[in-house]
Amino acid sequence: MNIGRAAEASGVSAKMIRYYEDIGLIEKPARTAAGYRRYSEAEVNTLSFIRRARNLGFSVEEIRALLALWRDRSRASSDVKALAMKHIADLNTRIAELKEMADTLDHLARNCHGDDRPHCPILESLAAPVIGETQPREGQPPEA
Amino acid sequence: MNIGRAAEASGVSAKMIRYYEDIGLIEKPARTAAGYRRYSEAEVNTLSFIRRARNLGFSVEEIRALLALWRDRSRASSDVKALAMKHIADLNTRIAELKEMADTLDHLARNCHGDDRPHCPILESLAAPVIGETQPREGQPPEA
DNA sequence: ATGGGGCTTCCAACGGTAGGAAGGTCAAGG
DNA sequence: CCTTGACCTTCCTACCGTTGGAAGCCCCAT
Structure with missing residues (x-):
């Protein structure tokens, strides 16, 4: 199977397969006499494995570990689970970070009229974060 | 103010300021006679603005637009709000993607014993996604 | 004047992915 | 046999934002 077919079969682009x-x-x-890469079914399975792992957000290094465990028929499932749990924790951390951004911004946007007037809490907050109730006279843009 | 001081004051690293x-x-x-960068308070304010916007997940290009709006005293707050809302939508998209990953993986991990035996639904799912109830005889690792 | 810390520029790396150029190969049809 | 077009090869580039380092200059204190 050529790399194009392997790409199609696995869902991993030829570019990424080479990478x-x-x-x-x-x-x-293996290579043909002309130097073309030749892929077996097993290799395509590996590529599909990699694609699914990427779809779950695993990094290439994590996938390296997962592949090693996959090939190790005597692995302990606890090792796999530990890797997965660690990744879940990473995902949840990133989710929490993004959520905090979205919440903060949502709060600011909710207080923004969104009309044709210039007053805007979003920019004000970026210019200087709100401290308590008073708006300190700071954060003026340059060249203004 | 030298770049190091400006970095300290704004929370943006000297490297990033140059970038x-x-x-x-x-x-x-401005530059000193010796070629050192000199920053005013206003410029430090701009850097702080950028840092806060980055902390909210805005891309550099989005920040470019935000800065332009900030400097434009006659901007319409609706323009700022639209930019923010778009970004909130982007954040929510990414959150949803990460959440789906986490949920899928969580489901798999929950069905994984996590003991010293090799059987592991996580690897099985990566090797070949479950289709209905039947486990197709596929997805064996290479060189196994 | 010597040393140490700050500054300068330039180059490279990270993680993944994509695009393109220049050239070789394969299969089909004339 | 030859052409055409799709495929393959390698190599280089870019993206995004950030960090690291090297080599060399500058400033201040001892």
Whole structure:
């Protein structure tokens, strides 16, 4: 199977297949006499595995570990689970960060009239965060 | 004020200040005779503005637009609000994506014993997604 | 004047992905 | 046999934002 077919079958672009080979995530495949990469079903399975893991947000390094566990028939499922739990925690951290951004911005946007007048709490907050009730006379833009 | 002081005062690293200058996000500052960058209070305010906007997840290009609005005293607050709302939508999209990853993985991890035995639904799911109830005989790792 | 810290510029790396250029190969149809 | 077009090869570039380092200059204190 050529790289184009393998890409189609696995859902990993040919570009990325070459990249994964380059960084040693996958083994170097066999080559035809002309130098074309040839992929077996098993290799396409590996690529699909990688794609699904990426879809779950695993980093390439995490996938490297997952692949090692996958190939190790005598692995302990606790090792896999630990990796997954760690990743879930990472995801939740990022979710919390994004959520805090969205909430903060949502709060500011809610207090913004959104009309044709210039007054805008969003810009004011960026210019200087609100401290208590008083608006300190700071945060004027330059060249204004 | 030297770049180091400006970095300290604004919370933007000296490296990033130079980068922002390089990409034209901020104006080129005055220089001392020796070529050192000199920053005014107003310029530090701009840097703080940028830092806060980055903390809210705005991209550099979005910040470019925000800065333009900030400097435009006759802006319409609706323009700022539209930008913010768009960004909130982007954040919510990313949150939803991450949440789906976390939920999927959480579901898999919940079904994983996490003991010293090799059986593991997480790896099985990566090897081949579950279709209905039947487990197709696919997704074996290579060289196994 | 010597040392240490700050400043300057320039170059590279990170993680993943995508785009393109220049050239070789394969299969089909004339 | 030859052409055409789709595919493959390698190599270089860019994206985004941030960090690190090297080599060299500048400023201040001892």
